[in-house]
Amino acid sequence: MTRTLVGAPAANRPHSVGGGGKLPGAFRLGLLRGGLELKQFFRAKEAVVFTFALPIVMMAMFASIFHDKIQGAGITVSQLYVAAMLGAGLMSTSFQSIGIGIATERDEGNLRRLRAMPMPRSSYFLGKLWLVLVTGVAETTLLLAAGVAVFDLKLPMAPGKWFTFSWVLLLGLIACALLGIAMSSVPRDAKSATPILILPFLVLQFISGVYISINSMSGWMLKAGSFFPLKWMCQGFRAVFLPDQAKVLEQAGDWELGRVALVLGAWCIGGLVLCLTTFRWKSRRDG
Template sequence: MTTTTIQTPPLPAGRTLRLGFSRIGYEVRAYFRRGDGVFFTFLFPLVFLAIFSVAFSTSSFGKDAAGNTVTAADYYLPGMLAAGLLLSGLQSMSIDIAGEKSDGTLKRLGGSPLPVFSYFIGKIGQVLVTGVLQAALLILVAGVVFRVTLPTDPAKWLTFVWVFLLGVTTCAVLGIALSSLPRTGKSATAVIIPITLILQFISGVYLPFSQLPSWLQNTASLFPLKWLAQGMRSVFLPDSFKAVEQGGSWNLSGILVATVIWLVVGLVLCRVTFRWIRKDS
């Protein structure tokens, strides 16, 4: 008996895009139905911003050009925005896809007419939507509850937009690539969360980056979170704070180059490692 394999013809580009955009809504709804995921990725930076703002409410983190005190909320807002990109993108995405591989969801999708590109559009679109909501919530709470003085210079907000968009896309792509690392969905949390925690501690999210040893600063510079946190600090902290950054400047061009490199690396890894079904399944 001869077995015939039926190849599904590629869908037109327009339909591939429509399928991808239609999946964004599905992915966003599925994301907010997972209570633990919402807390540990969507609300986690907000919780830490509140904790640091209250715990260090009597501390001064420096002065701006007008002599006003930089509060804990002022200082930690940029780090929490950068951490939100990492958590909503890399951590959430990698754990989610690893779980879908483990429970057979990807196997079923692989047997459907859904193109891989449409699947990626849905996943990255979900990260973009939730990332925008998360950033808006962080900035709103910081401004209204903790009286953080937000930038008034349009150039600062333009920097925020491109750092955010490039950062959230890069983290989402790296999350897809990293999803191939855990062998099972149950082990995904244990594998991924330590990676993201270490990156947060060495990248100037929880600890002042200038106070870390030089070798640790150089190590953190190899990874994108350090650059995203620096980009956010350039937006929300006074310009006088750039003196304590590596090189004594915000180095926006370096942030752009480093993040684009990681975006390309993530895309290559996605192309090489992503499978609907693990090879060793």
């Protein structure tokens, strides 16, 4: 017969075997952690405005400056920019934001405290992925609304196009988020996180067909951009929102959706391996 101390704190009492005191699973804890991450994100109003507004502002600037018709493609330059900026917007809310956020949390000692809590480590990363998914979908919705309202972007009617949009968005978000988690271990402290994460993101935008069309880039830029997920995300979105005759602007003269899925899927696997092998819970000055 088990004796329970009267007046003992609930945290010190033994959990019942019947399941009343059983801790939630990793997935449910990840959902709860994701809700906390979203609350913290939307409370930082300046960060919210910058995260959501920057891709829209960049899209508006480039699409307004370059709006001529592209011969043989049946589209305007602004429509090309809108489709490409969808990929850049997703990478901004995943790779850049999550990488800087985790580096800051590590530098402030929050990760050490989380590691000491009775919570599966996977729940922390699930929470980050939920944050990326919600903010990424919100960013994409805003970019699509701006593209349709201002730059004559045509939404597809075929269900197959929306299916392609869904898997490109999902694989792209996961790949970029995992890459951001892995890159968060590179900065030595929170101050260096922003330049270290923003610089490769800016370079990738120029060599992945966001600001410069694929058919205008030199060979080495095409090869370098083809190694990273952003180029394939942009290509997948162009396949969804641009007419089929616009595929002549692509490097291979085709949308190559099979290769898009293969590369993004490979980055999901490779990003997971990088996270498992490089992630640190403590800052470098803590040893």
